[in-house]
Amino acid sequence: MTATYGEIDPPQRLLMGPGPVNAHPRVLRAMSADLLGQFDPEMTAYMNEVMALYRPVFGTQNRWTFLVDGTARAGIEAALVSMVAPGDTVLVANFGRFGLLLTEILGRIGARIETVDAPWGEVVPLGAIADAIARTGPKLVATVHGDTSTTMAQPLDGLGRLCADAGALSYVDATATIGGMEIAADRWGVDIVTGGLQKCLGGPSGSAPITISDRAAAHIQRRKHVEQGIRRDDIDDGEGVRIGSNYFDLAMIMDYWSEKRLNHHTEATTMLYGARECARLMLEEGLEARYLRHRRAGAAMTAGLRALGLPVFGDDRYRMPNVTAASIPDGIDGETVRRRMREDFEIEIGTAFGRLAGKMWRFGAMGYNARKHKVLLTLGALEAVLRAEGYSCLVGEAVPAALAAWEAAP
Known part of the structure; x- marks a missing residue:
């Protein structure tokens, strides 16, 4: 018997990995x-x-x-x-x-x-x-x-x-x-x-x-x-x-x-x-306004991750504003965190390649998703998942740090 497939109806997932991201x-x-x-x-x-x-x-x-x-x-x-x-x-x-x-x-x-x-x-x-x-x-x-x-x-x-x-x-x-x-x-x-x-x-x-x-x-x-x-x-x-x-x-x-x-x-x-x-x-947005929005999103994401105690990878002088990599803490299973972010919050974050595989998560904030509230939602969800997985961090620090960094970004 031929299988019957329903109309495509994907979940309304927030794509905050290294790409693709949600289309405008x-x-x-x-x-x-x-x-x-x-x-x-x-x-x-x-x-x-x-x-x-x-x-x-x-x-x-x-x-x-x-x-x-x-x-x-x-x-x-x-x-x-x-x-x-x-x-x-x-x-x-x-x-x-x-x-x-x-x-x-x-x-x-x-x-x-x-x-x-x-x-x-x-x-x-x-x-x-x-x-x-x-x-x-x-x-x-x-x-x-x-x-x-x-x-x-x-x-x-x-x-x-x-x-x-x-x-x-x-x-x-x-x-x-x-x-x-x-x-x-x-x-x-x-x-x-x-x-x-x-x-x-x-x-x-x-x-x-x-x-x-x-x-x-x-x-x-x-x-x-x-x-x-x-x-x-x-x-x-x-x-x-x-x-x-x-x-x-x-x-x-x-x-x-x-x-x-x-x-x-x-x-x-x-x-x-x-x-x-x-x-x-x-x-229509304007090139400089567009680039500033991405710089703000990247600065906010980086500050929030650091407020969670997660070391950020790479040389700060040359980091892209739109993708940030952070270390997976010892004792935390990176794929479990990604699964819980997806299943509990409908947020996708990225894994890493090659020599960084299993050591880093990658967080994207770009295009339609390089917006303040989407960065804050991601950081808030990540804090909740990390605490549920037994990671010890300062409660409620990530979002205020991200807000301050958004406003201060040059």
Whole structure:
């Protein structure tokens, strides 16, 4: 007998982990709008609006600012597979799990990978990156802006100039920070930046905003596909290689987003509506107001966790405002606390990866959830659960500490 399934009716859970987070209601409403054909003039007008809306989000004037259909990782892979040929030397500035992800993707492409590393909880000094560039002579330098595995944010001022002076391209994965920290693609001088909706932008996973400099676009176009997009012959494009992906070929996607509107894939209309509304909300709020709200939320979360006696992980100077990691106390089962937070309070908090697994919880306060009351609810619930699990802490200290930190955040 065929099983009968009911209508989807998920719990109204408060997602206060490292992502995804709850989508803004306006984003969800935008995504319920009627579909359009991909070449309908109304649809292509929306595509042009998305390009314009995301330029200030990325801090750029780049012509090539658009969406890659897929999760944030689709944007990462599209950038790397379109810029890097087998055998190219790529330098990765690595300070967490998502730096390691870049090396994994590059390994599949066949790149020659070099790394310059920082211990988890720290960032890579710009001088160390400069030394590594001089030592390795890379064609591309790649890094993550904010790595949610360690909660650290890599300083990027000066990176693009270092790379350009060495004749290298530059790539930044800003999945965890776009919408919550300043993204300054033009000031940084970096060539490609990619992001995702599901964290500080306050949307669902499934669309990857990207911006590409003219310099990077020219490099990508030199590896160009056959225009019809039907047959991929080996083409002598000056590099003697072709791009190893059809779906993630940025040259083909750029043709689709250009005035030529050359068919590449069927645009994910509903996700485009959602991405458009994410950017509209951000610009409506104002960039500086948006970043201040995230700084306040992060400061409040950090202060509240410390008031509970939980050591906060990593270097305070470089912590992202939107994700905070705190140590699991001795004698407390981290997964039991996460389960009770979810079952008793409908609040989700995150676990940790790799060498931090079983040692840390990760608390997110970003996008639609970077709000005072949501941070306070999370801290109050955490205190109740910890006390129920036998942890000794000062009663009623976390929420006042968080309130004071919210007001004092610069």
